[in-house]
Amino acid sequence: MSHTIIVDAVGKTFGRTRALDGVNLDLGIGVTGLLGPNGAGKTTLLRMLATVLAPDAGSLRLLGRDPADADDRVEIRRRLGYFPQEPGFFRGFTVFEFVDYVAILKEMTDARRRHDEVRRVLAEVGLDDVSGKKIRALSGGMRRRVALAQSLLGDPELLVLDEPTVGLDPEQRLRFRDVVSRVGEGRTVILSTHQTEDVAALCHRVIVIDRGRTFFDGTAPQLAATAAGRVWVADARSPGAQVAWRNGNGHYRNIGDAPSGAEIVEPTIEDAYLLLLGDRALGAAA
Amino acid sequence: MSPVAATPSPVAVASARPARAVVVLGWREGRRMLTGPAYLVIVCGLFLTNGVSAFQPGATAIPGRFEVHEMLAVLLTYGALATLFAASLVATSARRTGAESQFGAVPLDPQLRTLATGLGVLLGPAAVASLLTLCLAYVERGIGPPLPAMLSGWEYMQLPLTWLGAGLLGVAAARWLPWPGVPLAVLVGLIAWTAWSANQISGERSVGFLMPYLLSSQDTFGLGTSSSHGHLGWHAVYLLGLCLLALGAALLRYRPLRERAVLGFGVLAALLTASAAWLQLP
Numbered sequence: 346m347s348h349t350i351i352v353d354a355v356g357k358t359f360g361r362t363r364a365l366d367g368v369n370l371d372l373g374i375g376v377t378g379l380l381g382p383n384g385a386g387k388t389t390l391l392r393m394l395a396t397v398l399a400p401d402a403g404s405l406r407l408l409g410r411d412p413a414d415a416d417d418r419v420e421i422r423r424r425l426g427y428f429p430q431e432p433g434f435f436r437g438f439t440v441f442e443f444v445d446y447v448a449i450l451k452e453m454t455d456a457r458r459r460h461d462e463v464r465r466v467l468a469e470v471g472l473d474d475v476s477g478k479k480i481r482a483l484s485g486g487m488r489r490r491v492a493l494a495q496s497l498l499g500d501p502e503l504l505v506l507d508e509p510t511v512g513l514d515p516e517q518r519l520r521f522r523d524v525v526s527r528v529g530e531g532r533t534v535i536l537s538t539h540q541t542e543d544v545a546a547l548c549h550r551v552i553v554i555d556r557g558r559t560f561f562d563g564t565a566p567q568l569a570a571t572a573a574g575r576v577w578v579a580d581a582r583s584p585g586a587q588v589a590w591r592n593g594n595g596h597y598r599n600i601g602d603a604p605s606g607a608e609i610v611e612p613t614i615e616d617a618y619l620l621l622l623g624d625r626a627l628g629a630a631a
Numbered sequence: 632m633s634p635v636a637a638t639p640s641p642v643a644v645a646s647a648r649p650a651r652a653v654v655v656l657g658w659r660e661g662r663r664m665l666t667g668p669a670y671l672v673i674v675c676g677l678f679l680t681n682g683v684s685a686f687q688p689g690a691t692a693i694p695g696r697f698e699v700h701e702m703l704a705v706l707l708t709y710g711a712l713a714t715l716f717a718a719s720l721v722a723t724s725a726r727r728t729g730a731e732s733q734f735g736a737v738p739l740d741p742q743l744r745t746l747a748t749g750l751g752v753l754l755g756p757a758a759v760a761s762l763l764t765l766c767l768a769y770v771e772r773g774i775g776p777p778l779p780a781m782l783s784g785w786e787y788m789q790l791p792l793t794w795l796g797a798g799l800l801g802v803a804a805a806r807w808l809p810w811p812g813v814p815l816a817v818l819v820g821l822i823a824w825t826a827w828s829a830n831q832i833s834g835e836r837s838v839g840f841l842m843p844y845l846l847s848s849q850d851t852f853g854l855g856t857s858s859s860h861g862h863l864g865w866h867a868v869y870l871l872g873l874c875l876l877a878l879g880a881a882l883l884r885y886r887p888l889r890e891r892a893v894l895g896f897g898v899l900a901a902l903l904t905a906s907a908a909w910l911q912l913p
Contacts, residue, residue, distance in 0.1 A: 450652070
């Protein structure tokens with residue numbers, strides 16, 4: 346199986362902050378979720394995979410090429426789609442104009458075919474009926490769909506999505522999952538998210554990262570299984586629980602070392618994530 | 632929101648031809664400059680302030696040849712100022728709006744995008760200036776008897792070059808000094824250099840010929856920048872050299888990308904500029 350992404354002992358430092366510290370990854374076709382609290386290094390890693398940032402240590406191979414080489418980097422970018430964490434826009438542009446502009450930057454020079462491609466990606470994300478609207482008139486969620494649309498231009502083999510579902514309502518999130526699951530067939534998609542439900546719904550593989558290091562790398566069921574026997578419900582918050590919260594039916598869901606006789610329940614990915622990262626994950630869950 | 636539906640299979644449309652993409656982007660950037668707010672405000676302002684004279688007592692309702700000539704001359708003389716701001720606004724738009732975050736992973740790197748913006752100055756404002764210059768020449772020479780104060784061929788050539796140079800200077804400044812207020816500072820610097828040069832020329836000091844703006848034989852542009860001794864054709868080439876130097880400076884911002892080509896271009900531009908600066912002297 347050819348590996349789309351090979352990350353070998355990659356490190357990155359910003360000032361005195363070690364954002365990534367010896368990260369190793371080996372990803373192929375499919376959808377991979379990148380979970381981690383704020384400041385974990387997710388965006389730094391994704392920017393490297395998008396060839397926007399170079400590592401200080403280690404090496405990368407993307408789509409069989411070395412992004413450190415200028416010519417290889419251009420070739421990678423011709424087969425890459427990137428959704429940044431905070432996408433900005435020319436707000437005076439219409440939706441169509443902006444995506445068309447990005448299409449030119451992706452070397453789509455034939456106007457007719459380029460416009461067809463723009464219409465295709467806008468239809469893909471459900472923005473075909475607002476393509477003539479100014480971006481400044483759109484809601485935050487719709488603007489993120491514009492950013493998703495531009496990342497899909499040219500049918501990229503590698504799709505790097507940095508927190509793409511932030512600000513999306515449930516319907517939009519469902520559409521996003523549909524888009525990503527279809528795009529993920531036969532392609533490599535890596536997305537970062539705080540939403541464990543997105544990971545559970547979309548990702549065949551999950552990587553948990555914190556403080557620049559990988560804490561877990563496996564499938565979503567494997568991640569959930571790490572919390573087996575360590576999640577229980579009770580009428581009150583248990584003293585021994587690492588994390589506990591009151592759910593909708595008035596019971597407390599506790600995570601940690603279960604006392605004897607506790608009512609153990611099936612763990613979710615979120616339970617496992619919280620257990621894995623402890624207080625650091627709570628900062629993101631709060 | 633339209634329902635999720637099966638979409639047709641995508642067609643690979645990328646051409647992997649950056650040169651063609653630069654040209655297509657250049658056209659797009661030129662259009663943005665011409666329709667940008669700074670350009671429209673300043674150009675309309677020039678038209679209005681100059682057009683006020685048409686409403687003076689004794690003026691006819693329809694501008695005649697003289698009024699049209701005056702408007703064109705003023706527009707062409709000062710329109711470069713608008714080009715500097717328009718080009719700078721377009722060149723900084725990705726950074727100011729945060730759109731740069733989405734452009735970081737595209738095949739067209741920042742240096743090629745800068746080249747496209749420079750091309751946009753040529754295809755947009757400079758092309759418009761060339762058309763206006765042709766109109767000016769037609770008004771001066773093609774309708775009725777020649778006007779008393781007419782530009783020479785070399786002076787016509789200088790007009791669109793000032794628009795091109797101001798625009799490319801705006802792009803270079805945007806790349807090297809991406810801070811608010813820089814275009815205004817560049818403009819003030821340009822005016823100060825021109826005024827100082829005019830002073831040198833009137834004092835018959837040759838260094839004044841290094842002025843970065845219009846030079847005529849009879850102060851035809853009304854800037855106080857005239858000399859009956861210098862070679863106006865070479866001054867036009869000198870202005871072209873300054874344009875190329877500004878473009879080279881903008882591209883050099885992204886060393887070491889294409890370093891040899893950009894430095895080579897810069898050296899040629901410098902040689903052209905220096906030669907023309909020398910040859911224009913009386």
